[in-house]
Amino acid sequence: MRKRPASTIDPSKIQTAAFVIEEELLRHNLGVLKYVMDKTGVKMYQALKTWATWPLFPITREYLDGTEVSSLNEARLGYDEFNHEVHMYAPAYKDEEFADILKYCSTIIFNSFEQWKKFKPLVEQFVKDTGMKRECGLRINPEYLGKEESGGLWTPCAPGSRLGIRISEFKATLKENPKALDGISGFHFHIFWDKTFDELQDAVEVVEKNFGDYFAQVQWINFGGGQKISDDDYDVEGLVKLVNSFQKKHDVIVHMEPGAAIVKNAGALVASVLDVVYRDDVDYKIAILDMSFNAHTPDFLLSGELDMPVTGAKIIHDEKELKNYKNVYQLAGGTCVTGDKLGHFHSFAKPLKAGDKVIMEDGIQYNLVQCTMFNGVQHPSIVLWKGGKSEMIREFTYEDYRSRMG
Numbered sequence: 001m002r003k004r005p006a007s008t009i010d011p012s013k014i015q016t017a018a019f020v021i022e023e024e025l026l027r028h029n030l031g032v033l034k035y036v037m038d039k040t041g042v043k044m045y046q047a048l049k050t051w052a053t054w055p056l057f058p059i060t061r062e063y064l065d066g067t068e069v070s071s072l073n074e075a076r077l078g079y080d081e082f083n084h085e086v087h088m089y090a091p092a093y094k095d096e097e098f099a100d101i102l103k104y105c106s107t108i109i110f111n112s113f114e115q116w117k118k119f120k121p122l123v124e125q126f127v128k129d130t131g132m133k134r135e136c137g138l139r140i141n142p143e144y145l146g147k148e149e150s151g152g153l154w155t156p157c158a159p160g161s162r163l164g165i166r167i168s169e170f171k172a173t174l175k176e177n178p179k180a181l182d183g184i185s186g187f188h189f190h191i192f193w194d195k196t197f198d199e200l201q202d203a204v205e206v207v208e209k210n211f212g213d214y215f216a217q218v219q220w221i222n223f224g225g226g227q228k229i230s231d232d233d234y235d236v237e238g239l240v241k242l243v244n245s246f247q248k249k250h251d252v253i254v255h256m257e258p259g260a261a262i263v264k265n266a267g268a269l270v271a272s273v274l275d276v277v278y279r280d281d282v283d284y285k286i287a288i289l290d291m292s293f294n295a296h297t298p299d300f301l302l303s304g305e306l307d308m309p310v311t312g313a314k315i316i317h318d319e320k321e322l323k324n325y326k327n328v329y330q331l332a333g334g335t336c337v338t339g340d341k342l343g344h345f346h347s348f349a350k351p352l353k354a355g356d357k358v359i360m361e362d363g364i365q366y367n368l369v370q371c372t373m374f375n376g377v378q379h380p381s382i383v384l385w386k387g388g389k390s391e392m393i394r395e396f397t398y399e400d401y402r403s404r405m406g
């Protein structure tokens with residue numbers, strides 16, 4: 001497997017604030033995914049909820065089969081800008097959107113037997129009227145929490161989760177109506193966030209144990225996303241082996257919907273220091289940046305526990321330890337919201353001053369898609385870093401802000 005190239009972003013060539021995607025690193029990640037595809041025949045779909053910068057779809061399309069979407073807007077973007085292999089899953093579908101969903105999506109995955117029963121006649125009618133192929137699937141909930149997780153925000157199988165059909169309900173429905181799976185081509189599960197291969201292996205075992213009896217009735221099983229396949233320490237060969245043996249054993253094709261694995265560590269959020277504020281009641285200084293954590297990195301704040309890696313800086317969590325480090329800063333956003341700051345600290349080699357650039361590594365996944373213009377703060381531009389040069393993909397203006405406000 002090719003080694004991950006080092007980042008080459010030169011912040012002096014970036015007009016901030018900007019989400020900077022590095023083509024070489026993006027292609028590295030995609031190359032790892034393609035290797036798995038070539039060795040197994042697994043189908044891979046780009047999860048648009050993680051990153052949907054469509055002007056770069058011509059790159060991701062070189063490697064992947066299509067898109068995985070969760071809303072009508074994502075479906076349309078996938079259809080218009082990627083290709084017509086659009087796989088949709090949503091916890092529930094809206095009556096008034098379903099005709100368009102049928103138009104844009106080649107595969108529709110339902111979250112419950114009730115939803116499947118409700119929309120099945122519309123799927124059948126669409127296929128009859130157009131002669132086009134549409135596949136339907138069901139999301140199953142294997143009730144597997146992962147090795148360390150006990151449930152919570154990012155655990156789709158936590159007790160009480162609304163996502164996927166649990167085995168008790170699955171069996172009860174089939175007992176009542178043995179034909180409930182007629183017209184279903186596959187099952188889908190998504191149980192992870194940023195997980196290692198070991199956990200996928202364990203999860204697949206649980207899925208096989210609970211739902212394996214029904215695999216003979218379908219053609220594909222979708223393993224979802226959440227696997228850090230492109231990380232340097234991911235057991236890629238283990239994944240190849242697992243997928244190959246699973247496909248052979250059950251006579252199905254495995255689908256995967258990587259999101260983070262495509263763009264993880266393949267880009268940064270680059271910002272400039274606008275001012276440095278000194279306070280005599282704390283052991284750190286505050287660097288105010290030309291971006292906002294609230295508006296531009298909501299995932300970091302929502303998760304609470306996520307670290308923000310910054311090039312050339314060491315992360316410190318414990319405020320009591322700050323005295324032992326030099327040049328310690330709290331990075332803060334430029335909005336006037338008190339909480340627009342990181343909960344951990346960064347120690348830099350040199351003191352920060354206005355105009356210095358800060359590279360927040362791995363800044364793309366789940367940030368760019370969730371960005372807002374809250375407080376009227378400027379939306380970071382989107383830049384491609386290629387061959388030592390920056391190429392502007394999109395700049396945002398006052399009109400973008402205005403058009404969202406009314």
Ligand SMILES: Cc1ncc(COP(=O)(O)O)c(C=O)c1O
Pocket residue numbers: 047049050068089190192193194224225226227257258259260261
């Ligand atoms: C159904 C589904 N598929 C795929 C993904 C992508 O996951 P990741 O970006 O962790 O690979 C998600 C993320 O939440 C998801 O909910």
